[in-house]
Amino acid sequence: MSQAQLIQGNEACVKGALAAGCRFYGGYPITPSSEIAEQMVRLLPDLGGVFIQMEDEIASLASVIGASLAGSKAMTATSGPGFSLMQEHIGYAAMTEVPCVVVNVMRGGPSTGLPTSPSQGDVMQARWGTHGDHPAIVLAPSSVAEVFDVTVKAFNLAERFRTPVIILYDEIIGHTRESVVLPDSIEVVDRVQPTDAPADFWPMIAPDDGVPPLPAFGDGYRFHVTGLAHDERGFPTNDAQVAEALVARLHNKIDAHLDEVIEVDTYMVDDAEIAVFAYGIVGRSAREAVMRARDNGIKAGLIRPVTLWPFPYEQVAEVAAQVDTILVAEMNLGQIIGEVERAAAGKAEIKGYLRADGEPITPTALLEAITPDKEGQR
Amino acid sequence: MTDVKTYLREWAMPHVLCPGCAHGIVLRSFLNAVDQLQIDQDKLAMVAGIGCSSRLVGYVDFCTLHGTHGRAPAFATGLKLARPDLKVVVVTGDGDALAIGGNHLIHAARRNIDITVLLLNNSIYGMTGGQAAPTTPEGALASTTPAGNTEPNFDACKLLMGAGASFVARVLAANPMDMTKVMADGLDHPGFSFIEVISDCPEYFGRYNKVGGGAEMLTWMSVRDEGVAGPLAEKRFVNHIPIESVPSGMETGVLQREIRPVYAGVRKVEDHES
Numbered sequence: 207m208s209q210a211q212l213i214q215g216n217e218a219c220v221k222g223a224l225a226a227g228c229r230f231y232g233g234y235p236i237t238p239s240s241e242i243a244e245q246m247v248r249l250l251p252d253l254g255g256v257f258i259q260m261e262d263e264i265a266s267l268a269s270v271i272g273a274s275l276a277g278s279k280a281m282t283a284t285s286g287p288g289f290s291l292m293q294e295h296i297g298y299a300a301m302t303e304v305p306c307v308v309v310n311v312m313r314g315g316p317s318t319g320l321p322t323s324p325s326q327g328d329v330m331q332a333r334w335g336t337h338g339d340h341p342a343i344v345l346a347p348s349s350v351a352e353v354f355d356v357t358v359k360a361f362n363l364a365e366r367f368r369t370p371v372i373i374l375y376d377e378i379i380g381h382t383r384e385s386v387v388l389p390d391s392i393e394v395v396d397r398v399q400p401t402d403a404p405a406d407f408w409p410m411i412a413p414d415d416g417v418p419p420l421p422a423f424g425d426g427y428r429f430h431v432t433g434l435a436h437d438e439r440g441f442p443t444n445d446a447q448v449a450e451a452l453v454a455r456l457h458n459k460i461d462a463h464l465d466e467v468i469e470v471d472t473y474m475v476d477d478a479e480i481a482v483f484a485y486g487i488v489g490r491s492a493r494e495a496v497m498r499a500r501d502n503g504i505k506a507g508l509i510r511p512v513t514l515w516p517f518p519y520e521q522v523a524e525v526a527a528q529v530d531t532i533l534v535a536e537m538n539l540g541q542i543i544g545e546v547e548r549a550a551a552g553k554a555e556i557k558g559y560l561r562a563d564g565e566p567i568t569p570t571a572l573l574e575a576i577t578p579d580k581e582g583q584r
Numbered sequence: 585m586t587d588v589k590t591y592l593r594e595w596a597m598p599h600v601l602c603p604g605c606a607h608g609i610v611l612r613s614f615l616n617a618v619d620q621l622q623i624d625q626d627k628l629a630m631v632a633g634i635g636c637s638s639r640l641v642g643y644v645d646f647c648t649l650h651g652t653h654g655r656a657p658a659f660a661t662g663l664k665l666a667r668p669d670l671k672v673v674v675v676t677g678d679g680d681a682l683a684i685g686g687n688h689l690i691h692a693a694r695r696n697i698d699i700t701v702l703l704l705n706n707s708i709y710g711m712t713g714g715q716a717a718p719t720t721p722e723g724a725l726a727s728t729t730p731a732g733n734t735e736p737n738f739d740a741c742k743l744l745m746g747a748g749a750s751f752v753a754r755v756l757a758a759n760p761m762d763m764t765k766v767m768a769d770g771l772d773h774p775g776f777s778f779i780e781v782i783s784d785c786p787e788y789f790g791r792y793n794k795v796g797g798g799a800e801m802l803t804w805m806s807v808r809d810e811g812v813a814g815p816l817a818e819k820r821f822v823n824h825i826p827i828e829s830v831p832s833g834m835e836t837g838v839l840q841r842e843i844r845p846v847y848a849g850v851r852k853v854e855d856h857e858s
């Protein structure tokens with residue numbers, strides 16, 4: 207059994223990444239994510255890995271993609287302004303199917319915003335920030351221990367589906383120290399290698415699960431990688447049918463395996479009249495608020511998605527069918543609430559508890575929002 | 585000498601370049617250099633940005649990465665650091681490397697990453713239809729400079745020397761033998777090697793500026809040893825700008841060569857002997 211250790215969320219991220227096999231880090235400093243780079247530079251070399259501080263976030267993710275094509279598991283970490291700059295290459299990695307992990311330790315925005323304050327303002331950008339139709343896997347841990355687990359999962363999903371995976375947590379989780387016991391061993395997934403001889407290899411032919419094998423540059427398979435729409439040989443094409451089939455496959459390879467991707471934590475929803483929908487650090491406040499509400503005899507429950515994208519529509523619909531009200535609490539002016547409304551499809555009343563001032567949403571505030579007034583109104 | 589077709593993806597032909605475009609001559613000279621050095625085909629990776637010049641990597645039978653506009657040096661940096669056994673060559677255009685990608689280029693040079701950059705300078709944005717580039721000479725016509733370019737232009741080699749590139753050279757597409765020799769030198773150089781190739785774009789630069797087609801442009805660039813700027817002035821298509829203000833005297837050949845420590849990222853020291 208491992209010892210308990212007192213570590214920050216950003217440290218847990220590094221430990222999870224290294225445990226999952228990350229051997230390349232390319233990044234650019236930005237609060238509140240910089241501790242990830244500062245730990246990586248100390249730990250990677252002894253594991254045979256490489257660290258580089260790039261000239262900006264565009265270059266950081268480019269270097270990560272280059273390293274991943276060279277066969278290394280690779281990641282970068284940033285916050286709002288840098289995440290905006292990374293959008294170009296998030297799309298490139300999605301289109302070229304290069305596994306990589308991008309951590310965004312969210313701070314208040316827009317623009318330079320509130321560099322040292324928490325926020326959940328990048329939830330929609332994480333889904334739609336890069337242009338064009340593309341799949342997105344976005345995970346949102348809510349504790350230091352969960353940052354470790356989610357980071358491992360992010361690398362595994364990136365390798366499994368050959369796609370960029372984004373981890374979103376906020377400044378509070380990034381900087382808070384919590385006592386955690388990290389697992390002794392974890393499951394590690396590696397990208398599938400081709401079985402064809404190099405001469406017969408077409409890089410974009412996918413087996414039934416939609417995920418083509420990916421050899422490393424330099425391993426004897428010579429192939430082309432392009433962000434242009436491409437055929438099964440990996441070569442650019444303007445053919446409408448080929449382009450459509452490609453974009454469809456990029457989506458289907460993930461949509462057909464939602465059970466491997468979607469993780470939702472529920473708490474006391476079975477007999478609940480009101481469910482709080484919250485993720486990340488707000489999920490912690492919401493859990494506490496639900497516990498206190500139960501003490502007060504209020505039938506409250508919690509639905510906390512760890513996977514934000516693909517959005518857990520089915521799981522939310524199930525809860526919506528059971529409860530009268532879903533209270534969506536998020537540290538922004540209303541982003542994921544639209545998806546909750548879409549999932550609930552009128553089966554439950556959807557209310558928002560939203561704040562975007564850089565202050566956390568407290569259990570007390572949520573308890574108040576859950577508790578009906580004398581007229582029974584919330 | 586190996587048949588050059590060994591290095592080409594013939595199945596990917598015909599290529600996208602216009603008839604007469606010098607980018608193809610540049611590629612041929614490069615492949616001759618690869619052949620001269622007997623570089624293992626499996627261990628050569630070519631990384632490009634976006635542009636006609638960058639499209640060259642689609643036609644060569646190596647590991648090829650056609651990245652995003654201007655970012656090729658950053659992709660190449662990650663690739664080289666993660667796989668030091670690979671020979672990594674960037675192919676880029678003047679717009680790609682010097683406008684949108686200027687930052688990545690100078691930092692790769694400053695770090696002395698062990699890669700080779702071939703910048704195909706045709707003084708214009710070819711792929712997008714002939715807009716002005718940071719290399720378009722003052723006075724020259726482009727689709728976005730209908731009255732003649734009034735911005736000063738970069739001297740790419742001086743810029744790279746300033747950034748600390750350990751090998752800097754300029755060659756003319758009109759001199760394929762020189763190109764091959766200098767490219768072989770650059771590929772052999774330990775550290776960051778930068779080769780500016782004065783290429784052309786008959787389709788836009790040639791047409792807009794009434795220089796002529798492919799053959800005329802090659803003649804035009806080799807009229808004088810110093811490269812493009814002199815002949816450009818001589819051609820006197822520049823009506824609104826005093827001829828004296830057109831910069832001239834672009835030197836060709838190897839302009840800088842020094843041996844300094846190669847940067848391979850923060851890693852265990854014994855890993856990066858190459």
Ligand SMILES: Cc1ncc(C[n+]2csc(CCOP(=O)(O)OP(=O)(O)O)c2C)c(N)n1
Nearest residue numbers: 634635636637653677678679680709710711
């Ligand atoms: C981010 C971005 N901005 C703009 C473009 C459009 N674009 C494609 S190629 C190009 C210019 C290429 O010029 P150059 O690098 O000189 O190459 P050439 O075609 O002349 O060989 C531009 C602006 C793009 N692809 N991506």
Ligand code: SF4
Nearest residue numbers: 602605636710785787
């Ligand atoms: S547009 Fe210009 S640079 Fe592009 S292929 Fe044609 S001639 Fe060459």
Ligand SMILES: [Mg+2]
Nearest residue numbers: 677678706708
């Ligand atoms: Mg150009």
